[in-house]
Ligand SMILES: Cc1ncc(C[n+]2csc(CCOP(=O)(O)OP(=O)(O)O)c2C)c(N)n1
Ligand code: SF4
């Protein structure tokens with residue numbers, strides 16, 4: 001990391017200011033403000049359709065203090081690629097006002113619907129082409145802006161409007177798509193998970209990501225009081241529990257740019273924050289209405305066991321990969 005300290009970055013003015021109309025306690029703006037503290041100077045943001053986009057730019061207002069562009073669901077990474085390529089061309093030709101800056105940071109924000117599902121093709125292509133940008137996944141684990149439909153990022157067992165828990169099914173019957181592993185498998189030089197409950201960790205990892213010359217991916221869990229059904233003041237508590245229970249482990253993975261695909265099984269993976277004592281998933285689940293059927297009308301031991309086992313297995317694999 002360059003000479004700038006974490007404290008300096010944390011003190012920087014917000015690039016995303018007040019006036020947005022997200023629900024009270026929404027994590028999306030909390031983590032986005034932390035991410036934006038880590039930028040180096042001129043910054044351009046591309047933003048896919050979703051809660052974050054519609055709520056921060058209700059015409060004729062905007063909460064953005066940096067250049068920002070709303071993209072379609074499908075193409076947030078493609079738009080970022082075009083911007084990055086244009087800046088590079090300007091710098092090469094020494095033309096245009098952006099040519100004078102050593103860096104222009106390009107950051108994309110997209111939800112889980114826009115990342116796991118609809119925008120995946122553009123993201124995969126942009127990473128494969130090696131564009132120098134940072135992609136931030138705001139993962140609230142469903143299509144929230146259109147009424148809580150399930151996505152590839154919705155966890156096993158969660159109730160959504162398209163996977164309602166009832167007599168026929170118990171919520172989502174499929175598991176969450178392993179997006180981090182998929183992005184790592186692209187040979188992405190830097191991939192990390194971030195959690196707004198640890199703001200300095202978010203800023204530090206974002207700065208690392210931005211300073212990498214190539215595509216980088218930050219996966220943020222973004223608790224949503226509306227869709228997860230918890231009181232808005234509990235956002236950070238629930239976010240923290242997600243990591244303490246290993247439901248959402250914090251790790252970072254670095255690999256050399258351009259490393260041949262056959263070597264990818266050995267990226268350098270580090271567990272960024274190991275829970276002092278791993279809590280049981282119940283402490284996380286029981287606070288959220290979307291998992292209420294795990295406990296009522298009666299405790300569903302089979303469901304709890306299946307979920308705990310899958311969390312334990314993933315955590316174990318992660319620890320092995322990180323050599324812990
Ligand atoms: C191609 C396309 N399909 C559907 C929609 C409708 N739509 C707008 S926002 C949204 C949900 C976004 O979900 P996600 O990406 O997870 O972001 P969130 O709102 O949850 O933050 C949907 C389905 C759209 N705008 N474009
Ligand atoms: S529905 Fe969820 S993600 Fe959307 S603004 Fe409200 S809390 Fe945030």
Ligand SMILES: [Mg+2]
Nearest residue numbers: 111112142144
């Ligand atoms: Mg979502």
